[in-house]
Amino acid sequence: MTVKKTVLLVDDSRVARMMTRRMIETDRPGWEIVEAATGEEALEVYSRVLPDFVILDVNMPGMGGLEAAKRLKEVYPQSVITLLTANIQDPVRDQADSLGVGFLSKPVRGDVLMAFLSMDDE
Numbered sequence: 001m002t003v004k005k006t007v008l009l010v011d012d013s014r015v016a017r018m019m020t021r022r023m024i025e026t027d028r029p030g031w032e033i034v035e036a037a038t039g040e041e042a043l044e045v046y047s048r049v050l051p052d053f054v055i056l057d058v059n060m061p062g063m064g065g066l067e068a069a070k071r072l073k074e075v076y077p078q079s080v081i082t083l084l085t086a087n088i089q090d091p092v093r094d095q096a097d098s099l100g101v102g103f104l105s106k107p108v109r110g111d112v113l114m115a116f117l118s119m120d121d122e
Contacts, residue, residue: 006032006049007117010042010065011057011084016106020055020084023110028117039063039071046072046079053117055104058085058092066092069101082116084108 007024011017014037021033034049036042040063042056054072056065063071069081082102085092096103102116 004030004032005052005117006034008034008036008042008046008049008051008054010036010039010055010060010068012037012060013057016057020108020113023108023113024117027110027114039065039068042068043071046076050076052080053119054079054081055084055113055116056081056101058083058087066095066099069096069099073099073101080119084113 005028009017009020011020017035024031024033034045034051036045038060042054046054056069058065065083065085069083072079072081082104083096084104084106086106088105093103104112104116
């Protein structure tokens, strides 16, 4: 049985958040999913909720996902973060790797997303 977890889902696209939320709700019923539409909002929500997982879009108005991940890792080095983006260029992957965050490409497959959400099940 999976322990209830909290996921912070960050994307400026409401549709993208809805699709990802549906995948999580289907495979992880009972998990709490909180949302943010910007990197700035993600930082504020993270400090209140302290989620188990963060899923960040890269390209958003204002603070993008890479900068938000960097700031979260500076304050919460134990945070479990992945980027979920259509921007699959090597420099973005390299930056994610240097920050110690995961990288998932859009459209994400359910099994790949669930593998990320199982990272601390050991």
